[in-house]
Amino acid sequence: MSALAELEARALGEIRGATDLAELKRVEQAFLGKKGELTQQLKQLSSLPKEERPAFGKAVNDCKVSLTKALEARERELKAEELSARLSSEGFDPTEPGSPVPYGTLHPITQITEELVDVFQGLGFSWLDGPEVEFEYYNFDALGIPGDHPARESHDTFWLRDGNVLRTHTSPVQIRAMERFGAPLSVIVPGRCFRNETVDASHEHTFYQMEGLMVGRDISVPHLIYTMKTCLREILRRDIEVRLRPGYFPFVEPGFELDVNCPFCEGEGCKVCKQSGWIEMLPCGMVHPDVLRSGGLDPEEWTGFAFGLGLQRLVMVRYGINDIRDFTGGDLRFLKQFNRI
Numbered sequence: 523m524s525a526l527a528e529l530e531a532r533a534l535g536e537i538r539g540a541t542d543l544a545e546l547k548r549v550e551q552a553f554l555g556k557k558g559e560l561t562q563q564l565k566q567l568s569s570l571p572k573e574e575r576p577a578f579g580k581a582v583n584d585c586k587v588s589l590t591k592a593l594e595a596r597e598r599e600l601k602a603e604e605l606s607a608r609l610s611s612e613g614f615d616p617t618e619p620g621s622p623v624p625y626g627t628l629h630p631i632t633q634i635t636e637e638l639v640d641v642f643q644g645l646g647f648s649w650l651d652g653p654e655v656e657f658e659y660y661n662f663d664a665l666g667i668p669g670d671h672p673a674r675e676s677h678d679t680f681w682l683r684d685g686n687v688l689r690t691h692t693s694p695v696q697i698r699a700m701e702r703f704g705a706p707l708s709v710i711v712p713g714r715c716f717r718n719e720t721v722d723a724s725h726e727h728t729f730y731q732m733e734g735l736m737v738g739r740d741i742s743v744p745h746l747i748y749t750m751k752t753c754l755r756e757i758l759r760r761d762i763e764v765r766l767r768p769g770y771f772p773f774v775e776p777g778f779e780l781d782v783n784c785p786f787c788e789g790e791g792c793k794v795c796k797q798s799g800w801i802e803m804l805p806c807g808m809v810h811p812d813v814l815r816s817g818g819l820d821p822e823e824w825t826g827f828a829f830g831l832g833l834q835r836l837v838m839v840r841y842g843i844n845d846i847r848d849f850t851g852g853d854l855r856f857l858k859q860f861n862r863i
């Protein structure tokens with residue numbers, strides 16, 4: 523064994539045998555330090571015959587690389603041992619299972635949307651989406667609300683500089699759906715709508731609606747009543763009565779306000795229902811022939827019903843919430859009550 527090989531073997535043995543970082547440092551100095559054994563070897567280089575120098579230089583260098591790697595590896599091991607010794611002396615056990623991280627919950631509007639989608643998909647409706655920035659044509663004109671129509675005044679509209687609007691209802695998707703899919707057609711369109719309203723306990727500038735549209739041959743008011751009763755019974759989780767009152771909306775003819783019997787007093791009369799025993803639930807009606815025409819359908823051949831369900835209102839009725847601002851107030855105490863996970 524050459525002197526160099528002997529030195530390397532000895533050094534590796536000492537490196538592996540070092541039991542702490544200070545000892546390892548001493549070993550490093552002893553071999554690779556300025557006066558270390560390997561450094562001394564290099565000094566012999568000039569005393570060697572010229573032709574032997576390159577081979578010897580390379581051998582010393584290889585030895586140095588090998589020792590450096592071994593030092594680094596041992597240093598990592600010793601550091602890991604020290605850390606684990608320190609943690610266990612501080613009572614930390616890395617093998618103990620973690621404690622649970624608190625997680626959030628789906629917003630009540632999201633929950634009710636998912637429930638509604640479930641119910642309506644069971645009734646054969648498809649789930650559509652539509653743009654929140656809408657053309658004036660789809661939001662108003664195609665639904666029988668031209669520029670001078672008084673109904674526009676009840677839609678406090680956010681107008682954009684380019685003449686488009688933030689949709690004031692989900693109804694524009696009725697036209698888009700008929701244009702795209704023709705008839706027969708059954709769709710629901712849950713989504714966000716905007717009105718330039720002063721915010722108070724029952725008005726929000728941003729609200730959630732779900733449009734429903736069914737077009738087919740011989741669709742009539744009983745289909746509408748059946749569909750609404752089925753849906754509301756599922757969502758309000760009780761057997762309900764509904765009644766229709768005449769209501770005026772430009773895009774339906776005839777139009778109705780649909781009421782449900784008050785869940786709080788069972789029809790006896792209370793503060794929530796203003797002693798009437800009924801709660802106003804949603805506007806609906808038979809699709810106006812002009813709206814069918816806007817959607818490219820022949821009103822002689824097709825009829826349909828449509829409704830617009832206010833999702834905040836539905837959640838409010840279901841849980842007896844009396845301030846619409848709670849939904850966007852960001853108060854976790856409010857939101858946590860709807861944790862269904």
Ligand SMILES: [Zn+2]
Nearest residue numbers: 784787792795
């Ligand atoms: Zn009541």
